[in-house]
Amino acid sequence: MIFERIKSEGLAHISYVIGSENEAVVIDPRRDCKVYADIARREGMKIKYILETHRNEDYVVGSRELEDITEADIYHGPGIDFKYGNTLQDDQEIFIGSLRITALHTPGHTDESMSYALADLNAGDETIMVFTGDALFIGDVGRTDLYGPDEAPRLASDLYDSIFNRILPLGDEVILHPAHGAGSMCGGAISEREYSTLGLERLQNPVLQKTAKDEFIRYKVEEKLEFPPYFKKMEQYNLEGPPLLHSLPVPELFSPGEFREEMEKATVVVDTRMPHSFGGAHIKDSYSIWLEGLPSFAGWVLPYDKQILLVMEDKEQLESAVRYLIRLGYDNIAGFLNGGIGAWYIDAMPVDSFNLISVHDLRDKLVKGENLFILDVRSKEEWENGHIQGAAHIYVGHVEENLDKIPEDCRIVVYCGTGRRSNIAASILRKHGYDRIYNVLGSMKAWKNAGYEVVE
């Protein structure tokens, strides 16, 4: 038996390859799916099945892409009219080599959500692992708000049943393999730990301590999670089957002059450098989203109907940037700036900048009583756990639609947890003409490390 976890950073999406005796199955493949075929080939195996745990909302599923380069069949759960693949029924069994995979219908996150219980018949009939998709995570459970507030109580009730009556009864000893790790937007508080069992979750998962069904439902219904606009696009893609890529797009390299010409067209510029590099010099009207932030934040700010132009610290980052974007369905990556921001300013192209400010300097300004509009762009939960006195709160994903709440006639100080999300917000404000922007280096983490006061 072989078993591999493939983790896609940023989205914290986890897919799995399981194989036995020259046959393999892939669970929830990502769109850049050569990795699975390579593993199978290395092991001398053929991928026979592609199993989806549910119609994902946070990334483009790679099932059809993988089907295209293998002989595998796609399977997903019942009750939704997928335009591709086959439907599994509850308790249906699939066999590869000496392994048995049992499909368990575990709705709650979505109606068609499936879990997959794996037994190694060489060792015994007992389930050894369960793949729970977005039903049960390590340290959290799946969100139940995707169908809107009206449906949330029903979904929460379903999820309770799925977890307490289908999954946990498989046994404390069963190893847990969810579809996401820490950082995903499919759960609020997924643990950074990557290994767990049903027994450990039963004992340690805070949500599973709510063993009374009504308490569980109440908790879930009251949960407040962000809903990025690109989710709608993903749901449509993953219902109908997304367009096939066949291979990673290879964006063109543009000289500064060509890049500037492309900017005249229906394009949007994304600069993937870190805040301390972006602040000092960047192309006017570009969005700042640091490289590893693309999976989580591109879907908030980038439109699907414009071509994307990239500015990077280093050309070597292009492949990562492309992977991050196509996983979200941004296939229109026109090109990147050859030579980066250095080539841009050497060609005397117009640069823009805003200020980076240390927490100490911010503190000084506050003590002096300078006139500042302090904007906290973290999540509601982070905000509620403590913020800087006098700050206003708008989540980074909602800044662009709430500009009317941000004054233009004073200095704007933006902060988040470490200064990266606030840099996105700062770039949005700059793009909209705000000209006295300060991003706080280190933001709340540095503020607390400096021992400065927070209020709740």
Add this chain to the structure above:
Amino acid sequence: MIFERIKSEGLAHISYVIGSENEAVVIDPRRDCKVYADIARREGMKIKYILETHRNEDYVVGSRELEDITEADIYHGPGIDFKYGNTLQDDQEIFIGSLRITALHTPGHTDESMSYALADLNAGDETIMVFTGDALFIGDVGRTDLYGPDEAPRLASDLYDSIFNRILPLGDEVILHPAHGAGSMCGGAISEREYSTLGLERLQNPVLQKTAKDEFIRYKVEEKLEFPPYFKKMEQYNLEGPPLLHSLPVPELFSPGEFREEMEKATVVVDTRMPHSFGGAHIKDSYSIWLEGLPSFAGWVLPYDKQILLVMEDKEQLESAVRYLIRLGYDNIAGFLNGGIGAWYIDAMPVDSFNLISVHDLRDKLVKGENLFILDVRSKEEWENGHIQGAAHIYVGHVEENLDKIPEDCRIVVYCGTGRRSNIAASILRKHGYDRIYNVLGSMKAWKNAGYEVVE
């Protein structure tokens, strides 16, 4: 929390790096230990502790080597006079970042064997993983015969207590991380599966079904496992602390002429090619041990007081060969044949050969009643599970000391499971002057696949 399994092929030895908040611990490091330092550096962590589960008998432990390139402290179990490192007491606790590691004294495989129970205090006080060394494997338990037959009952009794009274009570939900996987000589029937929990072992591990202590002890005392001669060397090394290597040895490249000169000195030639390549042409008097077989079989045939000369299919295999050998304490690798066997015969150096025979041809000869001495060199257990009618049995590791049982005046047909161990035996016989040797391609596996008869 980071967690990495480092598997050393062949020995099926598994070591672990666990880290939290810039601190890391390594359990049972191997001798070529740069891998651990590289992981720690990649994660921005410092290795603070090196934990040994026991004085290993099957490989050179890398604790001192790793201590030399880090600031880590070495710890091992009580009751044996290690010449390096520090002694842990039962129930002693170690902390790194948010993790707590509790030392459990679990004798049985050896007297000083320790297990290590890990808790993630961020998630709760419960044990989430246990590192059991050679006490409990997936699908088997540690051998209890290392101190000889007189001590075996006592060790088996200790092991029973360690497993049933210390380890299993940690809980079904605890993830199991042993020191070996399938293929190790430290257990007889370790599973190929790499993931398990205490609950799964309780349910599926065949030895753990012997819940009555006397039954468990009887089973262990009757167990027959091979004891390679190099174990003694390893025990001495791992008690006193093995010599430091600082870096991998870089064997010299020898032209055929130089190689032949080296052969005149106190050297031994090891040819790491596959049987179908070795049979047709090899250097006279060389041992055949296929590359991946070095970890398991070098310790049976290679002396420690001679320099080793290597012949390989491909120069690229040199690093693997060197790693395999130094893990067993064979530090004296003089060099390798530049250009391999092809360079040797192009220089008109003397070559030797023996025959490769298919199972079909062997069957024909048997049916015709040809005069053959058929030698089965598999383990006793494999032999007892079925062999070719009329064969004699000598384990590959014992062939060189039992030549008197092998006739010189007839054709010798050697077989094992697939033809690789029998090639070792064939090379030994050839070295000792036997001149009508046949190695069976595919051996017992092919014999059975062809549908030919076996007897028990």
Add this chain to the structure above:
Amino acid sequence: MIFERIKSEGLAHISYVIGSENEAVVIDPRRDCKVYADIARREGMKIKYILETHRNEDYVVGSRELEDITEADIYHGPGIDFKYGNTLQDDQEIFIGSLRITALHTPGHTDESMSYALADLNAGDETIMVFTGDALFIGDVGRTDLYGPDEAPRLASDLYDSIFNRILPLGDEVILHPAHGAGSMCGGAISEREYSTLGLERLQNPVLQKTAKDEFIRYKVEEKLEFPPYFKKMEQYNLEGPPLLHSLPVPELFSPGEFREEMEKATVVVDTRMPHSFGGAHIKDSYSIWLEGLPSFAGWVLPYDKQILLVMEDKEQLESAVRYLIRLGYDNIAGFLNGGIGAWYIDAMPVDSFNLISVHDLRDKLVKGENLFILDVRSKEEWENGHIQGAAHIYVGHVEENLDKIPEDCRIVVYCGTGRRSNIAASILRKHGYDRIYNVLGSMKAWKNAGYEVVE
């Protein structure tokens, strides 16, 4: 200015990337052409031109493939009706960055052959390098027999003029970059050295010492070079523009059972292992061509209308094998044997073998006067420089069509230079039912190294 030589092993084909100020040109690209795009991208350059020196006969040119993934235009020489690209005139100039490339019509190898003289205008107007295609090599000149014996005198005369009146007058100081290195079938005796100048060739190239035109022509007309059958296919491809691959084919992995089924179809099996591995055990009716021998010998023995099945020493060699084959237009690679020959015989599939014999044993047999048919399969030139007394000569490429000259009723001993080409021949004989075949390990090299006698 950047300059890179891309050498394709086996064919000894050399292509070039030259770039200046964000623009690049590629000369004679190979079919697996991603390498050029990667270099250009790494340097921040765009490939603007693809220059062909001539319609190649020994490999599939990659111009159209490269054109497909870049914005480059293809150019080749005049006087032949290419179905793609543009035609250059003699003395036409192309500019990239600060470089000037002047096209020189240098017929002789073929009528449309071009050379390209490069000047770096930043340094001066003088030619610094010349790319001579198959007109002038290091140590040899291009063959002039491709249009048949009737045209050879005319082509030789043209080549004389091209070299002595167009190329050498560029100046002794000009660096020479031909389209092939040692080992190519486009010249008889190309040097292994990779660096030269026109002055060095004028002084050292043996053919250029024939400064009298009639002597030069006589020498070329009398030259005897082999003409592999696949040349015809290449000429057609490179005239019409070969089919586009878009990416490397990914052959399927076949289990021994599936492989055997595929063998029933219109397929041919190629085993790329070394002779000492192939001799001992191989699949019946397979061709032996060692991996690095594929570029030179696949075109002699493999048909274009059958699917190719591969057997390799190591799965890692697949990509090389595929590259070698598609460069010759063998796009129909059905798959490879999963697990190699070991998996085959473990599944008890039928194996075949023939004998490997050392030069010492061969000498013994000859001294004893055993009845042997000794077959030398080297080139005519090698044969004439000395062979084993009593041997017959048939070039390896002609063995399959000359079986009537090889007796079936005695032992056949095959030799070549080192034992690899003779292994091809041995596999052909075996395939045709000869059953007492001996391949000589080390062949003529070993024979001479042993000090045994050769006759001329």
Add this chain to the structure above:
Amino acid sequence: MIFERIKSEGLAHISYVIGSENEAVVIDPRRDCKVYADIARREGMKIKYILETHRNEDYVVGSRELEDITEADIYHGPGIDFKYGNTLQDDQEIFIGSLRITALHTPGHTDESMSYALADLNAGDETIMVFTGDALFIGDVGRTDLYGPDEAPRLASDLYDSIFNRILPLGDEVILHPAHGAGSMCGGAISEREYSTLGLERLQNPVLQKTAKDEFIRYKVEEKLEFPPYFKKMEQYNLEGPPLLHSLPVPELFSPGEFREEMEKATVVVDTRMPHSFGGAHIKDSYSIWLEGLPSFAGWVLPYDKQILLVMEDKEQLESAVRYLIRLGYDNIAGFLNGGIGAWYIDAMPVDSFNLISVHDLRDKLVKGENLFILDVRSKEEWENGHIQGAAHIYVGHVEENLDKIPEDCRIVVYCGTGRRSNIAASILRKHGYDRIYNVLGSMKAWKNAGYEVVE
């Protein structure tokens, strides 16, 4: 014959491996010399000789380091009392395989400078390549000012004789391989082109157009080149034999807190990020030298008696930084900041910054007549070729010793060619308390690209 150029970036130092028939020679190895041993091993060769062209002044030669891991002997030129290796005489010959290397005494850059003429005896007796060290470059000749102004005329005279009477007479057709490419401080105007011949230099090299000896000497004596302080250290090292490293130093990783503690000791902080990243936030009192600038500029600003602490954009750059530093003899690299500048400011450590200004904004300020001190830190030659009106000139390497010429009471605008050297200067000024510093993004290149005026 094998031939490889090993180019060490930054220093633009070029070393060579030449091999034939299992023997190899290395010319001017660098200190991190494993690369040569790896090439030799890959080719199945032994390095027999290490040839030095001269006692280098700009890097630590790796001869002793390479001697230590091979069996090679070191050779250098006559007339200077080297404390290691052997002395060659003029016209002495060395043979490896079929190659002959003739030592030519070619003083001028230094008294003991040697060139090495290579002939391939298989092809003929003529010289095919010459390795000229620092005597003759592509597009320039070696500097003759290392012994001071009094000796310069004598050295220039020697160099003239070496080039015109020893090297050029070898023949126009000879391929030229110097010890440096463009960017080296050992010649003023070495071409970016990497390939040349003696004939091409005779025709195109500007200095070689001065064929009258007195004109040549006058030109060389008037030449003004910078002399970095670390040259003295290199000369001493390369005379006595530098200390052996055995392997690359592995700097420790420091948390921000530990890093700050290290800063209290005898240390100096070097930040290798690009100007647009450094300007916005950096550790107070750190030097800015961008990564690829280390080989050229570390030797100007870093002392040898302090430990070095590194701040990098990315941990992956550590190996390059270490290589660059040890090549200059900076073996005391204490450690690097774990997590980079981001970790620093998240821990609320004190950050510093200065302004980045575009050429457009600078122009605006000038037009408005703002009070600015404009400092040009380029070389004298660049300055003389055109600078911004009103600027003052101090070479970047001399800024720290000329602070008295820079006013403290006004804004200081620093520029160079592209903004990287000026960032070094800006960091030096900041370190010395200047607090209104502006570095010009794109500097003179951008200024010119914008079409703004320069004066001479």
